[in-house]
Amino acid sequence: MSNNFYLDNEDLRFYIERAVDWPTLVEAVERKFTAVDSPKNADEAVETYKEILELVGEFVAREVAPRAEEMDRHPARLENGKVIHAKGFDEIFDQLKEIGIYGLTVPRELGGMNAPAMLYFVLCELFARGDVSVMSHFGFHTGIAMALLQYSLREGTTKIDETGKILETRFQNEIAEIIAGEAWGSMDLTEPGAGSDLAALRTRAVKDEHGVWRVTGNKIFITSGHGKYHLVIAKTEDRDALDAISLFLVPSVIERDGQIIQNVVVDRVEEKLGHKGSPTCSVQYEDSEGYLIGKEGEGFRLMLMLMNNARIGVGFESIGVCENAYRQAKAYAAERRSMGKTIDRHEIIADYLDEMESWIEGLRAMAFEAAYHEEMATRLEYMQHIPSLKGDAHEVRKRIQKHRWKARQLTPLLKYAGAERAVWMSRMNMQIHGGNGYMKDYPAERILRDSLVLPIYEGTSQIQALMALKDNLLGAIRRPQQFLSNMARHKLGAIRAESELQRRYHALANHAHSAMQHILLKIAKDKWSVAMAGPLPRFVDTFLKHWDPKRDFSFGLLHAERLTEILVDVNVARLLVKQAERFPERRGAAERWLERAEPRVRYNLDRILHTGDRMIRKVKEMDRQAAKADAEAAARSGENGSGPRKADGAAAKQSTAAA
Ligand SMILES: Cc1cc2nc3c(=O)[nH]c(=O)nc-3n(C[C@H](O)[C@H](O)[C@H](O)COP(=O)(O)OP(=O)(O)OC[C@H]3O[C@@H](n4cnc5c(N)ncnc54)[C@H](O)[C@@H]3O)c2cc1C
Structure with a gap:
């Protein structure tokens, strides 16, 4: 070695x-x-x-x-x-x-x-x-x-x-x-019912009568969570929204009048598939003293x-x-x-x-x-x-x-x-x-x-893909002129750029723009059909104003990972081609990348252009069935007087994890 x-x-x-x-x-x-x-x-x-x-x-x-x-x-x-x-x-x-x-x-x-x-x-x-x-x-x-x-x-x-x-x-x-080297900290975000969806977190922070913040809840899967300084996000308002979350520094112990008081408890260290040297902890807070960082709602x-x-x-x-x-x-x-x-x-x-x-x-x-x-x-x-x-x-x-x-x-x-x-x-x-x-x-x-943990922690791969999709599509929606002129620039560059490496890079970038354009047109077309199916007076509002990212961006969400793969290939090509121009000895790396990236990009583009409709119909049908089941359950519980049924899997997951 x-x-x-x-x-x-x-x-x-x-x-x-x-x-x-x-x-x-x-x-x-x-x-x-x-x-x-x-x-x-x-x-x-x-x-x-x-x-x-x-x-x-x-x-x-x-x-x-x-x-x-x-x-x-x-x-x-x-x-x-x-x-x-x-x-x-x-x-x-x-x-x-x-x-x-x-x-x-x-x-x-x-x-x-x-x-x-x-x-x-x-x-x-x-x-x-x-x-x-x-x-x-x-x-x-x-x-x-x-x-x-x-x-x-x-x-x-x-x-x-x-x-x-x-x-x-x-x-x-x-x-x-x-x-x-006397202490370390941790990032305490994940809970049994809230991982990717942090708006659903349950840990609360309230101010006591002395104006001290008290944090109560349970965080799980916390790397090095047996440390002294916990950066904890907790709800300071009773709403499922990201701006109801605040950030606290919660020390594991507090010294008061010469006494050491335990402020948080690690009640479990996970047994894992890998990453075994790292203690992955479940952390409990019960009226734990915390110190607000920044302002309320900024967490x-x-x-x-x-x-x-x-x-x-x-x-x-x-x-x-x-x-x-x-x-x-x-x-x-x-x-x-x-x-x-x-x-x-x-x-x-x-x-x-x-x-x-x-x-x-x-x-x-x-x-x-x-x-x-x-x-x-x-x-x-x-x-x-x-x-x-x-x-x-x-x-x-x-x-x-x-x-x-x-x-x-x-x-x-x-x-x-x-x-x-x-x-x-x-x-x-x-x-x-x-x-x-x-x-x-x-x-x-x-x-x-x-x-195997790498695609899971710090935001799963799917969440990264959704972020890349959102940034790129919103960029195109907000600045359509720029999007179209970039596309034209890459189209032209693929034919006319000075060097062969640049031409190949532009061709890839053009494919990325084609993929985004297709997704955008598809989203707009579907929305257009929905608007047309509704009452005519509401058409303008439905098409121009009432956009629900979860429902209307369905086609984009489906292809988010494919688009991300394309964007990775294109961005690396851009960087390596630029590098090859500055350092001729790096040309081999750029050529090798292009040779491997070109078929990958064509494959992903092909999937975006030619697949997806069946899956979208399937997911929509699943959504429809779930909504129907929820409505029926709500009606039943209304009839027999019990409270409404919890609609999503998070509640079930919470109880499973707690068990
Ligand atoms: C070893 C290890 C260490 C960790 N360390 C920490 C730590 O230090 N601090 C901390 O706070 N957390 C930590 N975590 C937790 C980690 O960040 C979460 O597990 C991760 O964010 C996923 O959340 P989840 O487990 O609840 O999965 P879920 O959110 O339930 O997701 C399950 C699956 O559904 C997918 N998914 C969810 N929503 C969508 C969507 N809208 N579209 C498409 N797919 C979706 C996800 O990508 C995933 O594949 C750690 C986890 C592990 C395994």
């Missing part, structure tokens, strides 16, 4: 050493080099980043990866109300504490290193290549410290001086504890801020899993012989390995781009608080919006494709291992089990 997961990775080093626009990013991170103890210039900063990457690359190869198997075999568990870590887990985190890595991105004046979030994301990849559970727990240190700081900045409880140096911040003690929006970063983090984590699977497969295939040669020279296996490598290159291109734009937007926003660094407010606002928009476009694509490909690659790795892959003697089966 390699002894440094950073140094042995040429594609990753290409980004760090050549592709990332460090001068712009470092200038933003170091606030034009006025930050406390700032490096003199970008080169000096990048040298430090490389040292950190080499250090962590070696640490993961030597200390994390070799412990992955024992953590899997002796997982985290609950004993007498206490969470016991997986075997080997504490040795890793004790060493990380000594290295002092938890304050990686925290400003220096708060005891951190003020490194870019980009570096943190790359560490996520390195850790995940060693072990996904370790990566997750690591993330709940640095990630939570940064979230607390960002929340405080946003709500105006952080004081900064004229250079942007932080003088004091609301969560100073919590951040200090986390970066010292969902604030959580999304954290989730955008977390989703990019899962993108990098997925690449780490892909690297692990691909490298295991490649090494095994180079050794294993069948029918007179090593199996990596059999056409089918060679093709698998080539496709795996191509996906890693594509995913990484997207991951770095998403991370760059997300971070630039955040850093430029921060500089808006500093009069001397503000610049031309209008110009900077435009830059921020551009970065935010790009990050927003890429994040669901990255989360979706990264997670789905990590599962596929882990499965291919197992297949390439043949019978051995199925046995515990080889890590292939563990990597596959570990990978």
Whole structure:
């Protein structure tokens, strides 16, 4: 096995050493080099980043990866109300504490290193290549410290001086504890009846007679939920709406008059298929003291801020899993012989390995781009608080919006494709291992089990696809002229663009626009038919005003994943073609991507253009039957005096999970 997961990775080093626009990013991170103890210039900063990457690359190869198997075999568990870590887990985190890595991105004046979030994301990849559970727990240190700081900045409880140096911040003690390795946090969203649909959550927060917020409820599947600082979303109003949700910091223990009071209880650690080193907890709050973050009703929006970063983090984590699977497969295939040669020279296996490598290159291109734009937007926003660094407010606002928009476009694509490909690659790795892959003697089966959570947490793949669909369709609806002119530009580019690579990229982008156009026309046509079927005087209102996304966008929702796959292919093509123009030695990566992406896009486009009507009719009929059954049940319960029946599966799920 390699002894440094950073140094042995040429594609990753290409980004760090050549592709990332460090001068712009470092200038933003170091606030034009006025930050406390700032490096003199970008080169000096990048040298430090490389040292950190080499250090962590070696640490993961030597200390994390070799412990992955024992953590899997002796997982985290609950004993007498206490969470016991997986075997080997504490040795890793004790060493990380000594290295002092938890304050990686925290400003220096708060005891951190003020490194870019980009570096943190790359560490996520390195850790995940060693072990996904370790990566997750690591993330709940640095990630939570940064979230607390960002929340405080946003709500105006952080004081900064004229250079942007932080003088004091609301969560100073919590951040200090986390970066010292004395505490970590968790994101407590999911409940038995609310996962993808957070508006349905039941955890409540009410103010007591002393004005203290009291949180009551149960959160499940909480990664590292045995930590000290819980970021909890809870309803502060009695409505099933996202703006009825607020965000609270709920510490697991509270110190009062020298006494330690237990504020939350972990009542279960899940037994899971994979990801076994990571304690996945059920957390109970009963009148638990909580501290409101931001304003009432802002909880969902604030959580999304954290989730955008977390989703990019899962993108990098997925690449780490892909690297692990691909490298295991490649090494095994180079050794294993069948029918007179090593199996990596059999056409089918060679093709698998080539496709795996191509996906890693594509995913990484997207991951770095998403991370760059997300971070630039955040850093430029921060500089808006500093009069001397503000610049031309209008110009900077435009830059921020551009970065935010790009990050927003890429994040669901990255989360979706990264997670789905990590599962596929882990499965291919197992297949390439043949019978051995199925046995515990080889890590292939563990990597596959570990990978399976990636399309589930931080928003499932389906939810990512719905987000990508929504953003793209709404963009086209709001700016139809721009949509059509882009389409024309790509059509023309497919014929007239200067280089062959560009022409091929434009052809793909044109297909993406055709897919979106078809979905939009189909939605409009169906709505038109509905409006025509109704009374004529109501036609205009029905067609132009009364749009219900769940009902009227049915055709789009059905094809959301196919459209997302197309958008992934197109966006990666755009990035790799651009890269090939800047770095001729990357041409091979772009060509390989296009060769594989072109038939995939045609296939997905074909499915969007030519399938769907039957499924839409089927779903509509199911909806109709369910509505009828609900109405009948309501009528029956009205007759015999019992209350109305709970209409959806969430209630059933809640009681099942509780049982
Ligand atoms: C190991 C692990 C760790 C986790 N860590 C955390 C954590 O730290 N904090 C936390 O809060 N949560 C955590 N979760 C929970 C995770 O975020 C949820 O499981 C996830 O959001 C899905 O919610 P759910 O399980 O309720 O599934 P559901 O929402 O019930 O979804 C079930 C299926 O239906 C699909 N679906 C739902 N709605 C739609 C729709 N409108 N259109 C199409 N398909 C749809 C989903 O994609 C999924 O395939 C963790 C989960 C696991 C397994």
